[in-house]
Amino acid sequence: MKKAPPGNTARQRPPSWRDLASEPLPRSVMAPAGRRRRAFSTLRTVGGIAVLCAGAWTGFELYRMWEADPMRIKAPAQGEPLKTIAFQTNGVLDSDWAGRALAIPPGTAMMALDLFSLRDRLLASGQVRTAVLVREFPDTLAVTIEERDPVARLVAREPGGEPAEFLVDRAGVVYQGVNYPEARVASLPHLAGVRLRRAGDGAGFAPVEGMETVASLIGTARAYIPELFARWHSISLDRFAPDGVLVVRSADVGTLTFGTRDDFFTQIARLDYIVDASRARPGAGPIKSIDLSVGRTVSGLQVPVTYDAPPLLPAPSRPAPPPSRPREGREVREVREGFVFHP
Numbered sequence: 001m002k003k004a005p006p007g008n009t010a011r012q013r014p015p016s017w018r019d020l021a022s023e024p025l026p027r028s029v030m031a032p033a034g035r036r037r038r039a040f041s042t043l044r045t046v047g048g049i050a051v052l053c054a055g056a057w058t059g060f061e062l063y064r065m066w067e068a069d070p071m072r073i074k075a076p077a078q079g080e081p082l083k084t085i086a087f088q089t090n091g092v093l094d095s096d097w098a099g100r101a102l103a104i105p106p107g108t109a110m111m112a113l114d115l116f117s118l119r120d121r122l123l124a125s126g127q128v129r130t131a132v133l134v135r136e137f138p139d140t141l142a143v144t145i146e147e148r149d150p151v152a153r154l155v156a157r158e159p160g161g162e163p164a165e166f167l168v169d170r171a172g173v174v175y176q177g178v179n180y181p182e183a184r185v186a187s188l189p190h191l192a193g194v195r196l197r198r199a200g201d202g203a204g205f206a207p208v209e210g211m212e213t214v215a216s217l218i219g220t221a222r223a224y225i226p227e228l229f230a231r232w233h234s235i236s237l238d239r240f241a242p243d244g245v246l247v248v249r250s251a252d253v254g255t256l257t258f259g260t261r262d263d264f265f266t267q268i269a270r271l272d273y274i275v276d277a278s279r280a281r282p283g284a285g286p287i288k289s290i291d292l293s294v295g296r297t298v299s300g301l302q303v304p305v306t307y308d309a310p311p312l313l314p315a316p317s318r319p320a321p322p323p324s325r326p327r328e329g330r331e332v333r334e335v336r337e338g339f340v341f342h343p
Contacts (some may be wrong), residue, residue, distance in 0.1 A: 015338025079110045083139040091147030092179040126175025151215045154191040170215040171209030210240045220264040245293045259293025267292040
């Protein structure tokens with residue numbers, strides 16, 4: 001800014017843009033903090049480029065080493081050999097079964113384990129629903145599985161093989177059970193009216209359709225009428241697809257028909273009442289069939305019940321009359337009420 005000459009008391013005017021443009025610029029207009037930020041940004045950019053170049057060079061050298069001698073890279077990364085399999089399950093399978101199913105060769109290094117392939121081996125049995133495998137260094141493989149819960153059983157035959165018993169879970173998965181107690185298997189009802197189909201990959205059978213409904217009926221009956229359910233022999237799916245009904249064969253009632261229109265709790269309650277009332281009815285024969293699938297209609301509640309004829313009782317025998325004294329003279333022979341007398 002230009003100063004007024006001495007003795008001039010006139011008021012100075014504000015500087016214009018022409019005055020500012022004519023003045024020389026200072027040597028540095030940036031604060032020290034700004035210069036440090038600029039230097040740090042430049043250094044960071046240069047460092048990033050250097051890291052990328054070093055990574056690319058390292059990858060290239062590793063690739064060349066892999067092409068020339070793969071064992072130079074693979075061998076040092078294997079780690080300790082596998083020594084322990086820590087096995088956990090919620091069912092009946094044990095560590096011996098897991099060892100046979102995994103079939104890991106002795107001395108296999110921890111990093112050489114193919115966890116995805118090992119999991120597929122466990123799932124191939126069908127009895128295992130989920131499996132989780134984790135390496136626990138230095139030498140342990142942790143295996144945790146969740147098993148399927150069977151609700152029924154059936155007899156099928158593999159092509160060229162003998163008939164064998166299979167178990168079926170709620171999802172309809174068919175598998176051969178291992179390590180189940182005999183009492184538990186014997187308590188499961190048989191499935192009838194089922195035609196097994198091969199799975200798409202050719203391994204095992206395709207799931208049985210309708211097993212969610214069957215499992216719901218079994219669970220309700222086991223919970224509320226355990227004594228009657230224990231005498232159920234089989235559950236047929238033959239009419240499930242066309243008619244929406246399940247047919248049960250039992251020792252107490254020849255044929256039980258359940259429908260899918262009403263809930264199973266209501267049908268089970270009606271069944272329990274009918275069986276109790278029939279047992280209390282004097283002279284009633286054994287129940288031949290109960291059709292619980294009809295249920296409530298426009299005309300009211302209908303549950304058709306049929307009975308077998310009661311067994312015939314033998315007629316009571318009449319006591320024989322006392323023998324009469326023999327008469328003198330001629331002999332008389334008479335037949336009275338089916339008895340032969342010699343008077």
